Amino acid sequence: MTNTDIDYSRHLLGIEHLSREELYNYLDNATHFLEVSERDLKKVPALRGKTVVNLFLEPSTRTRTSFEIAGKRLSADTINMTASGSSVSKGETLLDTARTIAAMNPDVLVIRHRASGAAHFLASRLENTAVINAGDGMHEHPTQALLDLLTLRQHFKDRSGGIEGLRVAIVGDIRHSRVARSNIMAHLLLGNKVRLVGPSTLIPDLLVKENCFGEPLQVFYRLEEGIEGCDVIMLLRMQLERSAGGFIPSLEEYAREYCLTSKIVERYAGDAVVMHPGPINRGIEISGELADSPRSLIEKQVTSGVAVRMAVLFKLATASGEEKRE
Amino acid sequence: MRILIKNGLVIDPSRQMEEKLDLLIEAGVVKEVSASINVGPSSPDQVIDASGQWVVPGLIDLHVHLREPGQEWKETVASGAAAAVMGGFTAVCCMPNTDPVNDSAEVTEFILERADTAGLCRVYPIGAVTMGSKGERLAPLSELKKAGCVAFSDDGQPVYNPEIMRRALEWVRMFNAPISCHEEDKHLSRGGAMNESSLSERMGLIGMPKVAEDVMIARDIELARVTGGHVHICHISSARGVELVRRAKNDGINVTAEVTPHHLVLTEEAVEGYDTNAKMSPPLREEEERLALIEGLSDGTIDVVASDHAPHEAASKEVEFSEAAYGILGLQTSLPLLLDFVDSGTISRLRMIEVLSTAPAKVFNLKGGSLKEGKVADLTIIDPQVEWIFSPETVKSLSFNSPFIGRRMKGAARATIVDGRLVMLDGQLIRSA
Numbered sequence: 001m002t003n004t005d006i007d008y009s010r011h012l013l014g015i016e017h018l019s020r021e022e023l024y025n026y027l028d029n030a031t032h033f034l035e036v037s038e039r040d041l042k043k044v045p046a047l048r049g050k051t052v053v054n055l056f057l058e059p060s061t062r063t064r065t066s067f068e069i070a071g072k073r074l075s076a077d078t079i080n081m082t083a084s085g086s087s088v089s090k091g092e093t094l095l096d097t098a099r100t101i102a103a104m105n106p107d108v109l110v111i112r113h114r115a116s117g118a119a120h121f122l123a124s125r126l127e128n129t130a131v132i133n134a135g136d137g138m139h140e141h142p143t144q145a146l147l148d149l150l151t152l153r154q155h156f157k158d159r160s161g162g163i164e165g166l167r168v169a170i171v172g173d174i175r176h177s178r179v180a181r182s183n184i185m186a187h188l189l190l191g192n193k194v195r196l197v198g199p200s201t202l203i204p205d206l207l208v209k210e211n212c213f214g215e216p217l218q219v220f221y222r223l224e225e226g227i228e229g230c231d232v233i234m235l236l237r238m239q240l241e242r243s244a245g246g247f248i249p250s251l252e253e254y255a256r257e258y259c260l261t262s263k264i265v266e267r268y269a270g271d272a273v274v275m276h277p278g279p280i281n282r283g284i285e286i287s288g289e290l291a292d293s294p295r296s297l298i299e300k301q302v303t304s305g306v307a308v309r310m311a312v313l314f315k316l317a318t319a320s321g322e323e324k325r326e
Numbered sequence: 327m328r329i330l331i332k333n334g335l336v337i338d339p340s341r342q343m344e345e346k347l348d349l350l351i352e353a354g355v356v357k358e359v360s361a362s363i364n365v366g367p368s369s370p371d372q373v374i375d376a377s378g379q380w381v382v383p384g385l386i387d388l389h390v391h392l393r394e395p396g397q398e399w400k401e402t403v404a405s406g407a408a409a410a411v412m413g414g415f416t417a418v419c420c421m422p423n424t425d426p427v428n429d430s431a432e433v434t435e436f437i438l439e440r441a442d443t444a445g446l447c448r449v450y451p452i453g454a455v456t457m458g459s460k461g462e463r464l465a466p467l468s469e470l471k472k473a474g475c476v477a478f479s480d481d482g483q484p485v486y487n488p489e490i491m492r493r494a495l496e497w498v499r500m501f502n503a504p505i506s507c508h509e510e511d512k513h514l515s516r517g518g519a520m521n522e523s524s525l526s527e528r529m530g531l532i533g534m535p536k537v538a539e540d541v542m543i544a545r546d547i548e549l550a551r552v553t554g555g556h557v558h559i560c561h562i563s564s565a566r567g568v569e570l571v572r573r574a575k576n577d578g579i580n581v582t583a584e585v586t587p588h589h590l591v592l593t594e595e596a597v598e599g600y601d602t603n604a605k606m607s608p609p610l611r612e613e614e615e616r617l618a619l620i621e622g623l624s625d626g627t628i629d630v631v632a633s634d635h636a637p638h639e640a641a642s643k644e645v646e647f648s649e650a651a652y653g654i655l656g657l658q659t660s661l662p663l664l665l666d667f668v669d670s671g672t673i674s675r676l677r678m679i680e681v682l683s684t685a686p687a688k689v690f691n692l693k694g695g696s697l698k699e700g701k702v703a704d705l706t707i708i709d710p711q712v713e714w715i716f717s718p719e720t721v722k723s724l725s726f727n728s729p730f731i732g733r734r735m736k737g738a739a740r741a742t743i744v745d746g747r748l749v750m751l752d753g754q755l756i757r758s759a
């Protein structure tokens with residue numbers, strides 16, 4: 001069994017396989033669901049009778065909760081499976097899990113896994129289920145990139161060009177970040193200028209040298225130069241164990257060079273908004289006062305998260321339903 | 327037993343020969359090679375018409391994993407030997423990373439006994455360099471040699487401690503045996519699942535950089551230089567590695583190198599879609615590395631093609647890419663994959679037979695590799711034209727892990743003769759009575 005015969009349009013495995021139109025389509029639908037979320041009665045019957053399995057094999061309260069709320073608001077039957085729960089035992093292989101899911105035959109499977117390619121693995125083995133990648137290893141986290149774009153789209157709704165033509169700086173541990181990979185591809189798809197900012201050990205040379213995402217990326221090792229004149233500054237979460245892996249001398253050293261503060265933003269990118277996928281490490285990637293300041297979109301990102309996941313669930317669950325009826 | 331092979335194109339790199347000749351085998355040796363052999367009144371036991379086919383010294387694979395003892399569900403000596411003769415190989419050298427590791431005469435003798443029972447091809451065990459291949463204490467190299475080991479290796483990993491490597495090279499120099507080196511500094515390739523490249527960056531997989539291989543090649547070349555011991559570089563995969571070997575050879579250092587067919591044929595793009603059947607160590611690399619390997623093979627920098635035949639059961643491949651076992655089958659695909667290079671004019675057929683037979687015999691000091699009269703009758707008849715598909719049904723191994731499954735192949739071994747005895751003819755195995 002190979003993973004090469006996947007019909008990417010049936011699933012959301014990554015931004016890599018999306019066209020511009022598909023991306024805007026998700027954002028349009030998500031905008032609609034954002035309005036639903038502002039109503040008193042937030043629930044719509046769109047996915048009544050549909051089954052969504054949330055399989056989170058790596059701890060992630062935020063993303064899991066976000067998908068759960070999204071499923072509930074669409075009236076889908078939602079089943080949560082976690083590694084710590086009894087539903088997926090420790091000794092079970094991913095192939096066993098695929099067989100279990102296949103037997104349950106849900107309309108949608110939301111999968112979070114520590115291994116890159118895990119969502120591909122399941123997508124190639126589940127005939128009747130649409131797979132949503134909720135983060136696979138260091139590979140992709142497409143709904144995070146979509147929710148970041150939705151947040152920006154709300155913020156820049158009066159700007160001519162909307163979210164196109166932006167200068168975006170992504171700061172931090174690019175090497176290990178699926179959020180960075182999905183966002184890089186999403187912004188390049190929109191024709192935005194993407195800068196990568198961080199220490200040389202965390203920005204792989206190869207990621208830049210060979211235009212691995214098709215378009216050139218600019219690299220800056222100094223924070224101030226990297227953010228200068230940018231419209232968007234996207235901070236990545238620093239995994240606290242990175243110094244043990246030898247990628248940085250210490251968190252303190254990292255923070256001294258790369259912790260973003262209001263003062264730095266004001267000086268070098270006075271109009272920029274600041275984003276972070278959360279949870280934030282205050283004083284390491286971002287100063288507390290900046291995180292709480294008006295230029296921070298961090299809270300709005302959470303709201304966008306539910307709307308984007310509603311849009312993705314809606315599209316894939318209904319498409320998968322049509323297929324089943326055929 | 328007398329076998330007469332008529333009308334074949336005899337290709338013998340040991341004397342630069344390519345000629346349409348008859349060949350007579352008698353009492354386990356090549357009795358006569360000439361234009362038209364008349365056997366007189368006593369007819370031979372078997373006459374094979376090899377019109378349109380090649381008669382070549384038996385193919386020899388210096389690098390296979392037969393998994394026995396210890397992992398008999400993946401492969402056994404018998405199943406591996408069956409795959410070997412089906413693929414045209416008359417001899418294979420099996421790596422010591424079994425369970426237990428082949429670091430004692432008992433294990434060596436056990437493997438030889440199994441090979442004898444299988445009664446197909448020659449099986450030459452490779453002994454461990456260090457006890458348990460742990461890199462700490464030297465294995466009993468002389469005892470292993472006496473028991474039948476033809477080379478030494480801790481394949482799967484390098485001998486990390488350079489002092490132990492130095493002493494090992496000094497020791498094996500006494501009886502002129504090579505140390506076959508899996509060159510990988512695993513500090514540099516830690517957690518790696520594929521080649522480190524823009525593709526690994528895009529796929530979010532930890533890469534195994536070429537420098538992890540190159541630094542160890544450089545180190546072992548220097549150790550070969552000071553000790554005079556024979557360093558054989560396993561499954562070389564990088565352009566820089568090839569260049570290091572080229573320079574070492576120019577300097578007169580006792581170093582040889584092998585490359586696998588899959589590194590010559592495929593690039594890292596085969597892993598797209600997270601296909602675990604394209605996961606191996608060293609990993610498939612970029613196109614420019616592949617081209618450098620082909621160049622190295624053509625100009626003689628690389629001596630030998632060896633398959634690194636590494637059977638794994640489905641369960642160890644049908645997992646997350648990062649968790650999947652390294653390695654693929656090789657014995658039944660080496661020959662057709664190499665024939666493609668002859669077809670395309672990349673290498674000559676004489677060179678192809680050299681790298682699959684004459685050179686490996688020379689590098690590991692083995693019998694065979696020549697069809698001169700009086701030499702041992704290990705030979706292969708190749709049909710270079712026959713078209714077939716490498717389907718699961720054709721696999722003689724106990725495992726099926728190959729990215730070439732389903733591939734249309736051109737050319738195959740038609741007959742395999744070991745020690746003057748026909749062991750495979752037209753796809754049928756013939757075990758000794």
Ligand SMILES: [Zn+2]
Pocket residue numbers: 481482483508560561607608
């Ligand atoms: Zn090896």
